Amino acid sequence: MKKNDTNTGQEKLKKVLSKEELQPYIEMLKPHKEFLTSAREWNAYRKDLGLPHSQTLIGKFGSWNAVKESFEDVEVNARHRPIKYDKAKVKAILKEHGEHLTSQAAWNQYANENKLPNYTILFDRLTDEEIYEITKYRRVYTKDIISQIVKEYYPTTPPSFREWNYLAKNETGIPSASLIIVRFGSWKRMIKEVYE
Incomplete structure (x- = not known):
């Protein structure tokens, strides 16, 4: 019987909050939603900002996907990860940082140091011609x-x-x-x- 009491206690600790109870968390996270891509990235981002740890959020929302799905306007990819960089955002990044796109290795190093999308993401979001128009960089020279x-x-x-x-x-x-x-x-x- 004590074993059942212990389980009930653990279940209460893991109780997912209602939508109304989650609202303060949602409001707090809204300005930071683009960093909710993975628990690991979130934990690195939130450290200096005093925001809750991913495990705290998982406890309140029920799962990491549930945290991300709370933001209905966040576009999600097939693996239920928010898409952090849409076409417009990639264009804006290239307008500001495009001079660093000289090769895949050079861009990935710069992107990593400056928390920007990697080379593959650039070419997933934009065509070669769109990237060329902004940066004068060509991936393929025919x-x-x-x-x-x-x-x-x-x-x-x-x-x-x-x-x-x-x-x-x-x-x-x-x-x-x-x-x-x-x-x-x-x-x-x-x-x-x-x-x-």
């Missing part, structure tokens, strides 16, 4: 795109390998000379296809 860029910078006479390398190091959105060789097979072949 022969046609390379031809247009080369002609833009050297409209009448072809650049030397060395001239192009210098340009690519000092300009954003320029494919490297080695990438041009990979796409065309050789520097000579690029010159032939672009200028003849």
Whole structure:
């Protein structure tokens, strides 16, 4: 009988609050809802702000998903995680930080240090062209795109390998000379296809 009493006591401790009882928590969390992606991320975020630990919230709401689902206007992905970065937000981030998008590794390092979306998220939310319009960064350089860029910078006479390398190091959105060789097979072949 004592065992049953103990279980009943534990059940009372784990009792999920009613919607009305949860309202103060919902109001408190509302300005921070974008950080409710995972318990781990929430715990890192909430530390210095004096907000409740994820386990406290789980105890009040019943589960971590229930915490997130309390915010009806938060878009949720297939794994019931709020989508933190929609298209408009990614565009705004790129307008502010786009100069750091020079390669996948460079962006991911910068994004990690500044709590921004990673490279994959950028290209999941926006097309290559949308990203190019904002940042002048291209993920993929086709022969046609390379031809247009080369002609833009050297409209009448072809650049030397060395001239192009210098340009690519000092300009954003320029494919490297080695990438041009990979796409065309050789520097000579690029010159032939672009200028003849």
